[in-house]
Amino acid sequence: xxxxxxxxxxxxxxxxxxxxxxxxxxxxxxxxxxxxxxxxxxxxxxxxxxxxxxxxxxxxxxxxxxxxxxxxxxxxxxxxxxxxxxxxxxxxxxxxxxxxxxxxxxxxxxxxxxxxxxxxxxxxxxxxxxxxxxxxxxxxxxxxxxxxxxxxxxxxxxxxxxxxxxxxxxxxxxxxxxxxxxxxxxxxxxxxxxxxxxxxxxxxxxxxxxxxxxxxxxxxxxxxxxxxxxxxxxxxxxxxxxxxxxxxxxxxxxxxxxxxxxxxxxxxxxxxxxxxxxxxxxxxxxxxxxxxxxxxxxxxxxxxxxxxxxxxxxxxxxxxxxxxxxxxxxxxxxxxxxxxxxxxxxxxxxxxxxxxxxxxxxxxxxxxxxxxxxxxxxxxxxxxxxxxxxxxxxxxxxxxxxx
Numbered sequence: 296x297x298x299x300x301x302x303x304x305x306x307x308x309x310x311x312x313x314x315x316x317x318x319x320x321x322x323x324x325x326x327x328x329x330x331x332x333x334x335x336x337x338x339x340x341x342x343x344x345x346x347x348x349x350x351x352x353x354x355x356x357x358x359x360x361x362x363x364x365x366x367x368x369x370x371x372x373x374x375x376x377x378x379x380x381x382x383x384x385x386x387x388x389x390x391x392x393x394x395x396x397x398x399x400x401x402x403x404x405x406x407x408x409x410x411x412x413x414x415x416x417x418x419x420x421x422x423x424x425x426x427x428x429x430x431x432x433x434x435x436x437x438x439x440x441x442x443x444x445x446x447x448x449x450x451x452x453x454x455x456x457x458x459x460x461x462x463x464x465x466x467x468x469x470x471x472x473x474x475x476x477x478x479x480x481x482x483x484x485x486x487x488x489x490x491x492x493x494x495x496x497x498x499x500x501x502x503x504x505x506x507x508x509x510x511x512x513x514x515x516x517x518x519x520x521x522x523x524x525x526x527x528x529x530x531x532x533x534x535x536x537x538x539x540x541x542x543x544x545x546x547x548x549x550x551x552x553x554x555x556x557x558x559x560x561x562x563x564x565x566x567x568x569x570x571x572x573x574x575x576x577x578x579x580x581x582x583x584x585x586x587x588x589x590x591x592x593x594x595x596x597x598x599x600x601x602x603x604x605x606x607x608x609x610x611x612x613x614x615x616x617x618x619x620x621x622x623x624x625x626x627x628x629x630x631x632x633x634x635x636x637x638x639x640x641x642x643x644x645x646x647x648x649x650x651x652x653x654x655x656x657x658x659x660x661x662x663x664x665x666x667x668x669x670x671x672x673x674x675x676x677x678x679x680x681x682x683x684x685x686x687x688x689x690x691x692x693x694x695x696x697x698x
Contacts, residue, residue: 318640321651346650352671353543366578382571390577393584402556409537410436412547415565418444425471456491463499472501478510478521483616484624493530504533512541597670607681629662641687
């Protein structure tokens with residue numbers, strides 16, 4: 296019998312080599328106890344969390360937890376069905392109403408994950424003889440949505456308005472076109488020039504979808520995302536997002552003003568053929584979303600924390616993916632995979648958890664340690680993180696390796 300997993304032998308050997316070198320598995324971290332949005336116990340050690348995407352710290356909000364507890368008692372542990380069968384409870388409708396209010400949109404649709412939201416929307420909106428035009432650095436869920444659908448796929452250089460213009464100009468003017476953008480790109484933490492990109496897309500009669508997974512909650516006057524901050528709300532047709540970042544739970548969504556939006560509930564396969572979220576989860580999400588509408592102080596504190604970490608790392612000689620803090624993701628560039636692993640390992644042993652990222656999750660040849668900041672981080676925690684980054688760099692010889 297042919298071993299269908301043989302194609303992964305190289306990766307298996309690489310992973311085994313990593314573990315035999317004596318470092319902890321960067322992709323097998325177990326949180327034994329979560330103490331707060333910024334602290335946990337990992338392998339018996341008190342650890343500062345700097346890699347959870349818990350941007351607004353809503354996971355332990357008392358109102359959010361209370362809403363989940365009430366829904367768990369009133370509706371039970373799960374729905375055991377899809378949204379189009381028995382899986383729509385009052386809590387799901389309330390969550391969609393909260394999204395419509397938050398985004399000031401006419402329609403909202405909740406998916407079971409953010410991944411499925413992109414998978415469903417991208418594969419459904421553009422079909423045969425139509426085009427999806429996407430940034431080359433798009434998230435895996437967007438690429439997978441392209442693979443699931445029947446549209447022709449066109450990539451443009453990351454954040455390049457000029458290349459987007461060139462690609463669109465080559466397409467048949469009468470063809471259906473979906474331009475897919477992200478407000479914040481999760482690996483490098485850079486933001487898209489949405490003002491330029493949306494203007495070009497609309498000049499070529501394209502539909503625009505923006506993924507605000509990493510922008511919701513703290514970009515824009517109302518926290519709607521980078522598209523709001525860029526002033527292009529009137530040029531964005533669909534906004535996709537997730538509950539697993541700023542909202543603090545799990546799930547995905549799409550909001551829109553398109554008058555035919557509701558038909559998507561019957562034709563979008565990752566929505567129609569998936570069990571719906573447990574009622575406690577969407578009750579938590581609805582409460583969190585409504586609180587985020589009034590979280591101006593939290594937004595301000597998140598940006599203060601981001602500037603403190605970004606500036607502190609830069610002052611200590613670390614190379615960062617962005618010259619200035621563009622989002623709540625601060626990515627520290629590493630010279631190679633070995634150094635990345637050793638730095639990550641040193642930090643976790645010192646009680647700091649960050650994300651280790653490498654290709655294919657990152658662009659080719661890019662290795663980094665990715666930090667995601669929380670509004671609940673205290674200044675003293677960030678100062679501790681900065682000190683431990685410096686200690687880890689000294690212990691691993693990072694600056695000698697990068698020279």
